[in-house]
Amino acid sequence: MADELNDASELPSTAGKVAEVYPDVWNEYTEMGKACSAAGPIDDETKRLVKLALAVGSQSEGAVHSHVRRALSEDIDPETLRHIAILSIPTIGFPKAVAALSWIDDLAD
Numbered sequence: 001m002a003d004e005l006n007d008a009s010e011l012p013s014t015a016g017k018v019a020e021v022y023p024d025v026w027n028e029y030t031e032m033g034k035a036c037s038a039a040g041p042i043d044d045e046t047k048r049l050v051k052l053a054l055a056v057g058s059q060s061e062g063a064v065h066s067h068v069r070r071a072l073s074e075d076i077d078p079e080t081l082r083h084i085a086i087l088s089i090p091t092i093g094f095p096k097a098v099a100a101l102s103w104i105d106d107l108a109d
Helices: 011-019 021-038 044-057 061-073 078-087 094-108
Strands: none
Touching: 011 021, 044 061, 044 078, 044 094, 061 078, 078 094
């Protein structure tokens, strides 16, 4: 799983700018992401779903969009992505889960 993007041109504008201005920081960040991904036995699809769930839980619209984009490119079913938001209802509350669902639907529709 190519979890972290190395090409700054593929990043959202703010992250892309950081990657261009601070390439050493960006390279270390991507290497850390690769190391974390390889540190355990979780399969690639499950890793993507966990990362989406973490983005939902932290209420980061940008991170949700990023992980949804990547999940869709990895052929993960959009309904599976929506299920992440539904599963979050008891933990983060209905309004936050619905917000996350709307962020997923921004790209999964």
